[in-house]
Amino acid sequence: MTSQLHEECGVFGVFGVEGAADLVRIGLTFLQHRGQEGCGIAYTDGKGELVLRKDQGLVSRVFPEAVRGGGRSAIGHVRYGTTGGGGVDNVQPFLFCRRSGSFATAHNGNLVNADELMQALSTQGALFHSSSDSEIFGALLGSGLKGGGTISVPLLSRVLNRIDGAFSLLVLTDNALYACRDKTGFRPLSIGQLGGGYVVGSESCSLEAAGVHSIRDVRPGEIVRISADGTESSFYSAAAQCAMCAMEYIYFARPDSDIEGRNVHAFRKESGKILYRENPCEADLVVGVPDSGLSAAIGYSEASGIPLEMALVKNAYVARTFIQPTQEMRLNGVRMKLSPVRSLIEGKRLVVIDDSIVRGTTSRQLVRMLREAGAAQIHMRISSPPLRNPCYYGVDISSRKELISASLTVEEVGRYIGADTLSFLSEAGLMEAGGRSDLCMACFSGRYPTDIYSHEDNN
Amino acid sequence: MTSQLHEECGVFGVFGVEGAADLVRIGLTFLQHRGQEGCGIAYTDGKGELVLRKDQGLVSRVFPEAVRGGGRSAIGHVRYGTTGGGGVDNVQPFLFCRRSGSFATAHNGNLVNADELMQALSTQGALFHSSSDSEIFGALLGSGLKGGGTISVPLLSRVLNRIDGAFSLLVLTDNALYACRDKTGFRPLSIGQLGGGYVVGSESCSLEAAGVHSIRDVRPGEIVRISADGTESSFYSAAAQCAMCAMEYIYFARPDSDIEGRNVHAFRKESGKILYRENPCEADLVVGVPDSGLSAAIGYSEASGIPLEMALVKNAYVARTFIQPTQEMRLNGVRMKLSPVRSLIEGKRLVVIDDSIVRGTTSRQLVRMLREAGAAQIHMRISSPPLRNPCYYGVDISSRKELISASLTVEEVGRYIGADTLSFLSEAGLMEAGGRSDLCMACFSGRYPTDIYSHEDNN
Amino acid sequence: MTSQLHEECGVFGVFGVEGAADLVRIGLTFLQHRGQEGCGIAYTDGKGELVLRKDQGLVSRVFPEAVRGGGRSAIGHVRYGTTGGGGVDNVQPFLFCRRSGSFATAHNGNLVNADELMQALSTQGALFHSSSDSEIFGALLGSGLKGGGTISVPLLSRVLNRIDGAFSLLVLTDNALYACRDKTGFRPLSIGQLGGGYVVGSESCSLEAAGVHSIRDVRPGEIVRISADGTESSFYSAAAQCAMCAMEYIYFARPDSDIEGRNVHAFRKESGKILYRENPCEADLVVGVPDSGLSAAIGYSEASGIPLEMALVKNAYVARTFIQPTQEMRLNGVRMKLSPVRSLIEGKRLVVIDDSIVRGTTSRQLVRMLREAGAAQIHMRISSPPLRNPCYYGVDISSRKELISASLTVEEVGRYIGADTLSFLSEAGLMEAGGRSDLCMACFSGRYPTDIYSHEDNN
Amino acid sequence: MTSQLHEECGVFGVFGVEGAADLVRIGLTFLQHRGQEGCGIAYTDGKGELVLRKDQGLVSRVFPEAVRGGGRSAIGHVRYGTTGGGGVDNVQPFLFCRRSGSFATAHNGNLVNADELMQALSTQGALFHSSSDSEIFGALLGSGLKGGGTISVPLLSRVLNRIDGAFSLLVLTDNALYACRDKTGFRPLSIGQLGGGYVVGSESCSLEAAGVHSIRDVRPGEIVRISADGTESSFYSAAAQCAMCAMEYIYFARPDSDIEGRNVHAFRKESGKILYRENPCEADLVVGVPDSGLSAAIGYSEASGIPLEMALVKNAYVARTFIQPTQEMRLNGVRMKLSPVRSLIEGKRLVVIDDSIVRGTTSRQLVRMLREAGAAQIHMRISSPPLRNPCYYGVDISSRKELISASLTVEEVGRYIGADTLSFLSEAGLMEAGGRSDLCMACFSGRYPTDIYSHEDNN
Secondary structure (H helix, E strand, O other), X not given: OXXXXXXXXXXXXXXXXXXXXXXXXXXXXXXXXXXXXXXXEEEEOOOOOEEEEEEEOOHHHHOOOOOOOOOOEEEEEEEOOOOOOOHHHHXXXXXXXXOOOOEEEEEEOOEOOHHHHHHHHXXXXXXXXXXXXXXXXXXXXXXXXXXXXXXXXXXXXXXXXXXXXXXXXXXEXXXXXXXXXXXXXXXXXXXXXXXXXXXXXXXXXXXXXXXXXXXXXXXXXXXXXXXXXXXXXEEOOOOOOOOEEHHHHHHHOOOOOEEXXXXXXXXXXXXXXXHHHHOOOOOOEEEEOOOOOHHHHHHHHHHHOOOEOOOEEEOOOOOOOOOOOOOOOOOOHHHHHEEEOHHHHOOOEEEEEEOOOOOOHHHHHHHHHHHHOOOOEEEEEEOOOOOXXXXXXXXXXXXXXXXXXXXXXXXXXXXXXXXXXXXXXXXXXXXXHHOOOOEEOHHHHOOOOOOOHHHHOOO | OOOOOOEOOEEEEEEOOOOHHHHHHHHHHOOHHHOOOEEEEEEEOOOOOEEEEEEEOOHHXXXXXXXOOOOOEEEEEEEOOOOOOOHHHHOOOEEEEOOOOOEEEEEEOOEOOHHHHHHHHXXXXXXXXXXXXXXXXXXXXXXXXXXXOOOOHHHHHHHHHOOOEOOEEEEEEOOEEEEEEOOOOOOOOEEEEEOOEEEEEXXXXXXXXXXXXXXXXXXXXXXXEEEOOEEEEEEOOXXXXXXXXXXXXXXXXXXXXXXXXXEXXXXXXXXXXXXXXXXXXXXXXXXXXXXXXXXXXXXXXXHHOOOEOOOEEEOOOOOOOOOOXXXXXXOOHHHHHEEEOHHHHOOOXXXXXXXXXXXXXXXXXXXXXXHHOOOOEEEEEEOOOOOOOOOOOOEOOOOHHHOHHHHOOHHHHHHHHOOOEEEEOOHHHHHHHHOOOOEEOHHHHOOOOOOOHHHHOOO | OOOOOOEOOEEEEEEOOOOHHHHHHHHHHOOHHHOOOEEEEEEEOOOOOEEEEEEEOOHHHHOOOOOOOOOOEEEEEEEOOOOOOOHHHHOOOEEEEOOOXXXXXXXXXXXXXXXXXXXXXXXXXXXXXXXXXXXXXXXXHHHHOOOXXXXXXXXXXXXXXXXXXXXXXXXXXXXXXXXXXXXXXXXOOEEEEEOOEEEEEOOHHHHHHOOOOOEEEOOOOEEEEXXXXXXXXXXXXXXXXXXXXXXXXXXXXXXXXXXOOEEHHHHXXXXXXXXHHHOOOOOOEEEEOOOOOHHHHHHHHHHHOOOEOOOEEEOOOOOOOOOOOXXXXXXXXXXXXXXXXXXXXXXXXXXXXXXXXXOOHHHHHHHHHHHHOOOOEEEEEEOOOOOOOOOOOOEOOOOHHHOHHHHOOHHHHHHHHOOOEEEEOOHHHHHHHHOOOOEEOHHHHXXXXXXXXXXXXXX | OOXXXXXXXXXXXXXXXXXXXXXXXXXXHOOHHHOOOEEEEEEEOOOOOEEEEEEEOOHHHHOOOOXXXXXXEEXXXXXXXXXOOOHHHHOOOEEEEOOOOOEEEEEEOOEOXXXXXXXXXXXXXXXXXXXXXXXXXXXXXXXXXXXXXXXXXXXXXXXXXXXXXXXXXXXXXXXXXXXXXXXXXXXXXXXXXXXXXXXXXXXXXXXXXXXXXXXXXXXXXXXXXXXXXXXXXXXXXXXXXXXXXXXXXXXXXXXOOEEOOEEHHHHHHHHHHHHHHHOOOOOOEEEEOOOOOHHHHHHHHHHHOOOEOOOEEEOOOOOOOOOOOOOOOOOOHHHHXXXXXXXXXXOXXXXXXXXXXXXXXXXXXXXXXXXXXXXXXXXXXXXXXOOOOOOOOOEOOXXXXXXXXXXXXHHHHHHHXXXXXXXXXXXXXXXXXXXXXXXXXXXXXXXXXXOOHHXXXXX
């Protein structure tokens, strides 16, 4: 699928490694697919202070050179943001300065009781410097530090127990790095050892890139404190229960990441096989929509015996900021990002594998483009169930109105996008692909694993 | 003198004028001489929210285009900062977000009890986002807003009474603009009417540039609240007593500004006349060191009858960031900024008028350069008394050690810089030039008009 | 393969279409893979003059906005260049101004008698403004315009007959666009109709992107003159014989391009099938090296029945300019661009499909990385014959010394890169994949289809 | 006067000095007032080749760092250009590459027979790469090098004899630097010795900045060849006769430059004295319009005994690119660049000294601004005669229509600009100030010292 779903952010942290700040730069480069709006790195300066550098843009723009200097620990963040969302002030990490010890935070996810907490904090005199719900962590920690003291596991436990929603959170102090994951485990967070130190990151691929091998997931509800004494694990909630976001497997994560023991590419390939089993099709070739539909397409091809062809080619140089042509050309937006290969397509019956359908407009343009390239038949197969409900945990689907499957039947959607046939993977098929039943599938089923507070109104 | 003294910042605010944010851009351009490190503008968006834009660099870099949109009030800030001083986080205005109403602050000056206040605020759980003492205003206001409420004159009065030191402070809320000046009146702040609205700025020249004519100074200890109901004046302290920074007249301010009723150029020209009366000299020509020495040179020439010549020319295109040549040229740093006019200087006896001597290195290079250009005699005349003490109110002279006059006699300084004769204006002469005795002359005399708290140790 | 082979440039032209200059911008975006160093567009201004805009960097950097204005014809160029190669002066198109009519040129390819021609032109008083051999076209045309006159097919024919080597050349005048291809047909050039006008481009994918459908190749030795009267075809040489560069199919061109009737992806997939037939292998999975090895990997998998896995993932955000980490991490350069998927690789026997081996260093790092990720066996299969000879027609392989296969046997190369087995496609297999025997395979076989002049010495 | 007159360019060259390219950077910084549109440096690379770096923008933008490397000779250029004038292609130096030796040129001035020469060269097959008349030097030299050979004094003599108009020209080859000045000597060019090498530059101030002391002017019609053998002087024309551009003294040149033995500040000051003698006035203060009116104001004040005040202050931070405010403020354009000092002006009778009046619009805004600041009377005194004729030698006054004094009498101009009285310096007075009668005063008198060819028509 080509960029209609988005999740907010990725985090990366290092403790006890020489050149920690620059290692975070490397790690963020491998999380860049999770957010391109801005990024930052907070690091110890080796003299008891924290330093923060952040700006809008890609990692390669904000940190065009290696980050020199700094001590042996650092955290970083890549941000996905909606247009005009607050500028550089909303770019993380956030740095909170205090006389008795500064700290920095980096957060991936979305809080569901943010409004309630901000109201309460404001009454207590708290001031905010951004419009991001991620600043709530700092404000609650600051509030808990009245009378002095420093960040600690008990304080973090008290704070995290007040927060509902999705968070994979890093907190950096002068002498410790805390890696925390919400008790539902919506967002991934992996941790591993590098030499005498430790590395944490939103996806395992970023740890691999940093040279880390023995990698485990931070567990739902777990707080891992990393310090000169090694790691110390505790759980802030006894109510922890896993409901990993299914869209991480389906769309967000890189295929080379392992999430909770399951490789993302393997998941997708398996979902492609099941998709064929559930929705077989006679056709001449299988075409995956780059990049996220490719793995499922390999699976579909393998299961069906229908040959796989690269009949859709992505243009790597057409960035999100690409300017549309001035004139009335017969080019649609999808055409700038994907090129159909006429000589492969002409006269052929196509099974087109995509990961999801959001508004339907992209699929409609895609089908039209393939027909113009001469396709005889177009059978759309989607490797996930229909999206019917908004997400409050960090996936950027703001309202039910935008979701075509919320108001139309599968048959109607098929007609709208112009495909000969259309089918989706079943919820059961998705769980089978994952080899697990504890996924958050709220956006498909409407069953939210947490209270959703005031969001119920605009549900 | 060429840039060894610096003061932190200038502020500018507008209330009740269409295009307020862009008018602040214009005003800041006329305060740019007070700070070139960074700048920002906070403005109402016309819908109850405040918007902040800020970055490092000149006004023309940060705001390369007119600032469009925004409501009818705004404040801005230009920052002078030492190298590497905290990056964009220290650039003002600061924006403090609250559920019951955000506010922004812009501050010119230096607090003397900043350490004590930050310590106290930290104990209460306050978090800071910069390393600037200017954030204390926001933190104290936030602390005073516990339990709700909004910025008000009584709250500001309570807060300002806790703060010692120099401040000209602007506070912007959704519906009011507060212009405050410390009770000693160290830093200038002027206010005037424009159409149905109001404009405030660090120097009167910036108000003139904005088209404002009937201008008065905000008084020491005064809080001017500007709202839809017009202006309302109150005083937060009964102990107000003026001690305007003498260096504002001598060096910082633009010659076209009037500070507390006295034009800066006129002050300087008069000081040049008195300088001649106190320290006459036989010479062929008077040379002022651009830019701040020119007015005094005109006065010296007029009083002495010795012709004035532009025998030192400033290179407008050599910025602070000019890269020194790679090779071992016989060029000193002063030579890149000032060019001596050989044909005017050769064989002549010169009276060179400068505004001050800090370390003595610049004067030494200047004298050498003039000798190489053929000067027969060089008589240095300084239009202020010798600098012997550090400033804690915002002038960037951090320690006594740097001040050549703190350890050497005038005769020794003269010998060090290589002049034939050297003399300084007396303290009495300085007061006479100002037509007032209530100037802060602590850097000359060591008599500080306020408690200086812990600074006494490194005095 | 990851970027050790490079070809110089792509060209794109438009005649008789509204918004021609901006359409060239779109086209160049789809040729960006052929050159990232610089780009430019020359276009008619609608008033009889030509305008040139060009700079170093990607199309999206040089033309961050739509190119507005201009007339109905334009040509453009993307340049691949070696480091420090002459700066912006070497970026094309070149504009040649004359009183009786200016013209612009854009050239893809490399001339073999450039030295001889420059020598001759210099003697006649010609001046050059770049160090690029592409300026020779302009100089020869200028020389032919002595005494007046304008660009014409007869003049072009005379000029092109003096030039040996590879060129796909566009020449733009105020009222015509000439599309020329050298008589050996080394470099691709396609042409098609768009509305009442015409579009030409280095690869058919760029024409498709511009909305052109009925596309043909400009033929070896052909000059197509496009004017208000339509197109007019002539041949400058009777000796035309095709020897299309095999590397275009193997590595340079986009998989969605058709070159002389053969789709590039289809070619590569077929070469993968033949590669299996020639060099079978027992293994658990087939892995293609992104991006150019993927198509062949699909073919190899299909032919062998060994499942295809995306066990190597490319990092889209690691640009050519990525800064290596400061410290001594255990990261090699390949690791920053490609990530192995441990959970897919561990304990498995791999067939790794790459398109070519140049120096061997990249393959060696790749093999090491796969072993570290747990691969049990690594069988490298290369979908082209060993590279043993330099190219003088535009592929950036400057000397035999750099080519590992020039001095080592296949077995020795296999040992050097650390693979369990290594085999290459045969020359016969390559021709079979192309369905044609008239490819230039000089870099494999050493049989150059043209005289190579003075290059013989450093051969 | 504030920027309505402009001259094209400044040149700077170095031969036989270590770090020549970077020394040119320094020199150009001191010629920046002569052109801000673009700049460049061509230098020997120490291995027989010339390297060119150039771009649009100030020296500090194009060369933000010291220019490292390069051999011991270099030339540079700063360009003044009209808006949109051809982009970077028109920025000099121009580099002309030839097999038997490249050369580079840098030119200050304007040719009067450019059209005729380009026509002739075009007929001979010459191609141009810019729309600048300065490329003619290269084309003529190239034409003279047919059949081989190198740049030499005889060749330059032949070429320069074909060219009419204004030029101070530098030509750099691998082993020599030629400094040439047209036979009328319109534009300045100075030369001096630095260590074992030589430095040439448009104004002596740039040579002083580079550390050169014994400076002489290149003479009208002179070619100075500088090589490893020292300097060699010849004259290309026996008809040489001086007519130095009067505007160089009046407006363009820096006050610290000496032109043909006369210091510019001294000239201006003297012209101020004569201006008083010719046009006395009763007033309270003398005000010079910064920067170019200041020297004359000092002279006027000295001669009249009327005190000089800095009642107009220039805003150093308002660049040419300053964006005007969005809204309808009562600010005129002059107001952004110059600030009147109300407290000095109020109720006073002013003599305002400016160097020239072009269109009259700026003076009119200035007078209005001074009246608004409270001036009781305004007596404008212009330190040059009325501008009535276009210049064909490099001063950017394109047509008679723009010149207010071409169509109005002095009295009418005075009424238009709103001054109480207005007078100009006489032509005789100007010559007296210069101590010479051989100035080019064509723009005042209409007596052009050369044939003006086809320009007569639009005269």
